[in-house]
Amino acid sequence: MTFNYLNLVGNADLIKQLNYAMIYRLIVQHAPISRIQLAEVSHLAPASITKITRQLIKKKLIREVDAQQSTGGRPAVSIEAKFNHYQTIAVQLSRSQVTLELYDIGGNCLVSNVYPLTHFTQELAQKYLIKLIEQFIQEHSKRIKNLIAISVVLPGLIDSVRGIIRYTPHIQVKEWPLSEELQKQFNVSIFLGNDIQSLALAESYFGTTQNVDDSILIRVHRGVGSGVIINQQLLTNHNQSACEVGHIQVDALGERCHCGNFGCLENRVVNKAIELRAKQMIEQGYPTKLSLDDCNIANICKYANQGDELAIKLVKDAGENLGRAVAMMVNIFNPQQIVLAGELTKSPEVLLNAVNSALNAQSLEELRKNLTINCSSLNDCSAIGAFALIQQALFNGSLLMTLLENNMPA
Ligand SMILES: [Zn+2]
Incomplete structure (x- = not known):
């Protein structure tokens, strides 16, 4: 057993990073806010607030806005975040396509392009990805003035700390050091993560779970994946x-x-x-509007919403099975909110009723009484999860420190 000193030892650099992170996050989430209010909420000395905001203004991460009317004395100058000075590229690699999106640092998507993925070895996929990103930067050079980060998410076992892809279902990889390769090529901060975990994080920053501390996202697509957020942090482990x-x-x-x-x-x-189940039941003669040629998940959800009995049965069965797994997760993690994502959520009413009925039968009442379950409001095919990793690095201060120490023209 090893003892992890990293969790316990603080030093001046780390404390500086945490203070900058706290102030930046307060400004993003509570703007417009004055320096006096920042000092009150953060419990930092006014002199520290002055110093931190001066640095953040210099790097064009925040800006001063019109003075707030106060009840007496000098009106206090307010501060808000400035999102449009820096740009980031978010990449989602799925089994058959690559989504490349341009974001400002406020999570606003400025451009979204989708390309087919046809290279399935590590070497070819890497060359292709680098070429796509180069083209993307060139095509949008007018909007990309200060590129500060590239983030890539994909399914599989992704070592985000070392920037290595250890397993992904659609590309043959052997300890693929993608972060290092992209860093060499583009010389900006690189982030790498699992697509579903990152989507859970995106949901907690921009989606339906932003007001709770503990949430779980479950996405059903070709497989079933989940990401767990505890105390506003993504739960990660040794693996x-x-x-x-x-x-x-x-x-x-x-x-x-x-x-x-x-x-x-x-x-x-x-x-x-x-x-497959839909096909088998149609062949067995169940009455339905679905036909053998069009029984895909989109139509199954569409007809379920229109009251088609077979389609409802299919979504309901899936929801009940999903509900059994949800009940186990509620018993273990006791989240405040569960979010479901994937095509199945296009029939939200039938799905959520079925999930809830299984949940009510199989989880502790005490743990589910304040629980809400809903469907994701984010587009799970976009690269918003990849941007969430960049947002995380801004909010924990690591990317802020890189920007402050970096001599790039601001
Ligand atoms: Zn299995």
């Missing part, structure tokens, strides 16, 4: 793995999964499984 909820057993008598277990959640709720 950098996401919570593999897809391999929770929901039916002991179910069919065998590729993982070796029987009746895994994944085999009951992923889009392909639902579509």
Whole structure:
């Protein structure tokens, strides 16, 4: 067993980083705010606030705005965040496509482009990705004045700390040091992360879970993935793995999964499984508006919303199975909110009713009485998760320190 000193030892640099992070976050979330208010809320000395805000203004991360009317004395000058001076590139690698998006540092998406992914070895995928990013920068050179970070998210086992992809389902990799390669090429801060964990983080910054401390996002697509946020921080472990909820057993008598277990959640709720079940039931003669040619997940949700009985049954069964896994997570983590994402959420009413009924039967009442479950408001195919890693680095101060120490023209 090793003892992790890093969690305990503070030093002057770390304290500086935390103070800058706190002030920047307060300004982003409570603007317009005066220096006096910042000192009151942060408990830092007014002289420290003056120094920190001076540095942040110099780097064009914040700006002074019109004086607030006060009840007496000199009106206090207010401060707000300035988002448009720096740009970042967010990349989402899925099985068949690459999404490249340009964001300012306030999470506003300025450009979104999608390209096919057809290179499935580490070397080819890396060359292709570098070429795409170079082209993207060139194409949008008028808008990209101060590029400060590139962030890439993808499914699999991603070591965010070392910047290495250890496993991803669609590209053959061997300890792929993508962060280092991108850093060499573009000379900006690079972030790398798991797509679902990053989406959970994005939901907590920009989506429906921004007002709670503890939340879980579960996304159903080709597999089932989840990200857990505890005390506003993404839960990570020694292996950098996401919570593999897809391999929770929901039916002991179910069919065998590729993982070796029987009746895994994944085999009951992923889009392909639902579509296959729809086909089998149509062939068995169930009355429905669905036909063998169009029984894809989008139509199944559409017809479920229109009251088609077979479509409702398919979404309801998936929701009940999902609800069993949700109940286990509620019993373990006791979150304040659960967010569901993926195509299945296009039939929100049927889905949420089914999830709730399984949850009510299988979780502790005390743990679920203040719990809300809803569907994600974010587009899970966008690269917003990748931007969330950049937002995290601004909010924890690490990227702020890089900008303050960097001599790039501000
Ligand atoms: Zn399994």
